[in-house]
Amino acid sequence: MLKSIPNIHIKNRVPILILLIYILISTVGINGSIYILDEAKNTECAREMLESENYIVPTFNYELRTDKPPLHYFFMALSYKIFGVSSWSSRFFSIIFGALTLLITYFFAKKWLGIKTAYISSLILLSSLHYGIFFHMAVPDPYLVFFFTASLFLFFESLQSRNRLIIWGMYICLSLGVLTKGPIAVLFPGLIMLVYLLITKNFNLKSIARLKPFEGLIIFSLIVLPWYLLVDYKTNGEWTRGFFMEHNMERFSSTKEGHGFTFLMTPLFVFFGLFPFSLFLFRSINHIYKQKKEDVLIFALTAGLVILIFFTLSSTRLPNYTAPAYPFFAVLIASFLAKIKQFNPKPELIGLIILSILLLATAYIGLTIEKQFTVLIPQLLLLTTGFIGAVFALKYYKKKKFIFVIHLISYSFIIFSFFLSGIIFQQIAKQNPVSMSLPLIDKNEPIAYYKKFNPSYPFYLKCEIKQLDNIESLKYFLENHPKACVISTLKSLRDVNYQEFALKIFEQKDVFENRTTVILMNKKRN
Numbered sequence: 001m002l003k004s005i006p007n008i009h010i011k012n013r014v015p016i017l018i019l020l021i022y023i024l025i026s027t028v029g030i031n032g033s034i035y036i037l038d039e040a041k042n043t044e045c046a047r048e049m050l051e052s053e054n055y056i057v058p059t060f061n062y063e064l065r066t067d068k069p070p071l072h073y074f075f076m077a078l079s080y081k082i083f084g085v086s087s088w089s090s091r092f093f094s095i096i097f098g099a100l101t102l103l104i105t106y107f108f109a110k111k112w113l114g115i116k117t118a119y120i121s122s123l124i125l126l127s128s129l130h131y132g133i134f135f136h137m138a139v140p141d142p143y144l145v146f147f148f149t150a151s152l153f154l155f156f157e158s159l160q161s162r163n164r165l166i167i168w169g170m171y172i173c174l175s176l177g178v179l180t181k182g183p184i185a186v187l188f189p190g191l192i193m194l195v196y197l198l199i200t201k202n203f204n205l206k207s208i209a210r211l212k213p214f215e216g217l218i219i220f221s222l223i224v225l226p227w228y229l230l231v232d233y234k235t236n237g238e239w240t241r242g243f244f245m246e247h248n249m250e251r252f253s254s255t256k257e258g259h260g261f262t263f264l265m266t267p268l269f270v271f272f273g274l275f276p277f278s279l280f281l282f283r284s285i286n287h288i289y290k291q292k293k294e295d296v297l298i299f300a301l302t303a304g305l306v307i308l309i310f311f312t313l314s315s316t317r318l319p320n321y322t323a324p325a326y327p328f329f330a331v332l333i334a335s336f337l338a339k340i341k342q343f344n345p346k347p348e349l350i351g352l353i354i355l356s357i358l359l360l361a362t363a364y365i366g367l368t369i370e371k372q373f374t375v376l377i378p379q380l381l382l383l384t385t386g387f388i389g390a391v392f393a394l395k396y397y398k399k400k401k402f403i404f405v406i407h408l409i410s411y412s413f414i415i416f417s418f419f420l421s422g423i424i425f426q427q428i429a430k431q432n433p434v435s436m437s438l439p440l441i442d443k444n445e446p447i448a449y450y451k452k453f454n455p456s457y458p459f460y461l462k463c464e465i466k467q468l469d470n471i472e473s474l475k476y477f478l479e480n481h482p483k484a485c486v487i488s489t490l491k492s493l494r495d496v497n498y499q500e501f502a503l504k505i506f507e508q509k510d511v512f513e514n515r516t517t518v519i520l521m522n523k524k525r526n
Helices: 010-026 037-052 071-083 087-113 115-127 141-160 164-181 184-199 205-210 213-234 238-253 265-273 277-291 295-313 319-337 346-369 371-397 402-430 433-440 457-461 471-480
Strands: 447-450 466-468 485-489 502-509 516-522
Touching (some): 010 087, 037 457, 087 115, 087 295, 141 205, 141 319, 164 184, 213 238, 265 277
Parallel strands (some): 447 466
């Protein structure tokens, strides 16, 4: 594969190949509909920011949104300004930050562990089930993972070097992380740094002084404080209270938005997020724990395990939360696989075959449950590439072709991820209720929603959707706007006797959600 890139030194061919593969995976379905809740709210918030030219106070549906700080809104708004407002432009910088995360992981691993480990770590990330999808989405997490990873890599570098620019770079990344996700972006890396210094018995005044904490405080204050102080002033403290109390303190101590799950889900998120090479994670950790030779591997292990344990203890759990662990676990696994001749991978390869079959079965069941997607079942044949690769990997392992086995697994699952992204972001996206119902809504008329609605509507309608809280306001709105539509959900209308004055013109279950979208219009409209 590398030989197909002519006239370029081998050391430069690897990152070029990595980027080409990443672009192939991450851009599949980039123009697919915005329909996932988090994407919808973030993309619309950025659109309203661009429209109002108010880059201090974030709003969704023209009301204050306290969920997130602004950095990802800024990047989305910039993309809108350059390319126009669209689903693909909202995702553009997420893909860019995914590429940057991939590259810094490669160059970090190359410097400390060699080009072979660096290359394998890139293949692990590229072939993982979650990586391509994760950095495809218009949410703040792709930005956070880059700044999080970069800050920790620079921290490790700063312990080995007295280069002031490296230390400043670490603080800049920490600060930009706080502008992306809030205090977790500095507290979390700080916890990892502390644990690592304690483990390596370097937690002393000399090590702390080397990190120039006072200079870091100045950098942090210059980058972070201006926006946080301005938004607090502009909203009379409302944004500050909502963000820090509800979306930070309560998110850790209590379940938010139904994202609780059992604590066992956290390791499963990491396992399936990094699948297929996560099958080698346990043996990689065990090997590193026994050896305890290379500081860089101890550091990567510390970072990965702290992330895993932290979100196991947290009350709110999502697959995206554990994504910062991916680069560190990828480096661990790659370092182990670079020495593949020293162990027997047969148990992992058999597990890979079994889990590949289970993945196909799960996809089949998922499409069967969602009745509108049963037509996509034949396309599951495209996802057999992972299973086929696993079978051949077991065959060639017996012939001692270990490097070929790694390539076989990685490229078969890269193809798997390519087709999976196509199904999720193109085929399934076309069937979401927002896309299906938009032709029914007259954009020249006022639009309202009753109690709850799919948050993708404001992004596509590009106007404020008025809130209606009771049946009287619902009736009044439709009577005064005979050609208007009201968006709601089946659950919100369950105990509402609207049949006397309104007609249901659309009903469809939201994609992989418990919510069903409903659209009402005046009964006398026609």
